[in-house]
Amino acid sequence: DARWRTSAPETQQVLKVAIAQASQGQPVRYAVDILGAQDQTITIDLSLRPMLDENRQVVLLILEGRDITDLKNAHLALLYSEERYAHLAAVAPVGIFHADLEGRCFYVNDLMCQLTGLTDSVLSKSGWLHAVHPMDCPQVVNIWRNVVQSKQPFALSLRFQPEANESLWVLVHAIPEPDSNGNINSYIGTVTNIHQRKQTELELAQLNQALFQEKELAQVTL
Numbered sequence: 001d002a003r004w005r006t007s008a009p010e011t012q013q014v015l016k017v018a019i020a021q022a023s024q025g026q027p028v029r030y031a032v033d034i035l036g037a038q039d040q041t042i043t044i045d046l047s048l049r050p051m052l053d054e055n056r057q058v059v060l061l062i063l064e065g066r067d068i069t070d071l072k073n074a075h076l077a078l079l080y081s082e083e084r085y086a087h088l089a090a091v092a093p094v095g096i097f098h099a100d101l102e103g104r105c106f107y108v109n110d111l112m113c114q115l116t117g118l119t120d121s122v123l124s125k126s127g128w129l130h131a132v133h134p135m136d137c138p139q140v141v142n143i144w145r146n147v148v149q150s151k152q153p154f155a156l157s158l159r160f161q162p163e164a165n166e167s168l169w170v171l172v173h174a175i176p177e178p179d180s181n182g183n184i185n186s187y188i189g190t191v192t193n194i195h196q197r198k199q200t201e202l203e204l205a206q207l208n209q210a211l212f213q214e215k216e217l218a219q220v221t222l
Contacts, residue, residue, distance in 0.1 A: 003081070005216065007034045007035060009034070011032055011034060014030070014032065015032070015046075015047075017078070018030065018048050019048065019061065021048075022048035022049070022058075022061050023050065023058055023061065024048050024050075024058070025050050025052065025056075025058055027047070028047065028048040028050050028051070029046065029047040029048075030046060031043055031045050031046070031072075032044055032046055032112070036067075038085065038208050042067055042069045043067070043068050043072045044065045044066065044068070045065070045066040045067075046063070046064070046065050046067045047063070047064045047065075048062070048063055049061065049063075049064070050062075050063045059159065069214050071133060071195065073081075075162045075177070087117040089109040090109060090110065092109065092111065093111075094110055094190045094191060094192050094193075095108070095109060095111045095112030095113075095170075095190065095191035095192075096109045096111070096188075096189070096190055096191075097109075097112050097115075097123070097128055097186075097188075097189050097190075098106065098177075098186060098188050098189075099127065099186060099187055099189065099192070100142050100185065100187075100199060101148045101184075101185065101186070101187070102127055103127030103128050103129040103130075103144065104123075104124060104125065104126070105120070105123040105127065106124070106126050106186070107177075108120050108124075108128075110124050111191075112128075112191060114150075115131075115160055115162065115168065115170060115193060116128060116131035116160050116162060116191075116192050117160070117161070117162025117163055118130065119129050119130065124186075124209050125205075127162040128189075128191075129141055129144060131161065131162070132159070132160060132161070132169050133158070133159035133161045134161070135159070140156065140158050143156060148176075148187070149183075151184045152174050153173070153174065153175045153176070154172065154173070154174040154175075154177070154187065154189070155171075155172070155173050155174075156171075156172055157169065157171050157194065157198070158170060158172060160210045166191065167188045168188055168195050169193075169194050169198035169199070170187060170192060170193055170194060170195070171191070171192045171193040171194045171199075172189060172190075172191050173189055173190050173192075174188065174189030174190075175186065175187065175188055175189070177202045181193055
């Protein structure tokens with residue numbers, strides 16, 4: 001079905017060069033796009049293997065061709081999917097991480113690094129728990145360990161310490177990721193910046209407490 005005679009001159013030239021190389025005793029293998037049945041472009045994995053006689057002279061060439069069109073299309077689809085995933089991860093308004101059961105990250109996006117104040121190499125070695133504020137760390141680590149042991153989702157508001165003497169309120173969500181055998185060895189998670197909302201909640205709580213105290217004082221005075 002491969003119509004070599006009607007293929008582009010460049011394709012024919014590549015084949016001629018391959019034949020010349022194989023005729024010198026050098027095996028050749030390459031992929032080429034050519035016209036197939038119904039004028040559809042197909043991709044052929046082509047190999048030329050020289051056969052030698054007792055004097056080590058090339059007496060004939062064995063040509064093998066394999067249609068790898070579906071394989072190539074699947075590879076291109078995978079590349080497109082990976083590129084789109086990378087783009088989505090880059091523009092997502094949340095931090096994204098993929099971590100093992102100890103919190104060591106296989107993958108993080110740029111925003112995750114910004115929120116934690118850690119580089120991707122540190123997050124891969126020490127884990128995202130290393131970014132938790134020291135005052136919250138013992139409780140967070142304990143909750144994380146209990147969650148991963150029971151293979152349950154993780155959801156918790158906590159503080160990161162991206163810089164010394166600074167804290168940042170975030171909401172961490174993580175769900176278990178089963179492998180091909182159904183075993184849970186990793187988690188996929190997101191980190192949302194809720195610092196402004198948390199600050200507003202704390203200010204409202206302080207205001208409510210102050211109003212309550214004033215009301216109590218007024219009642220006592222009356």
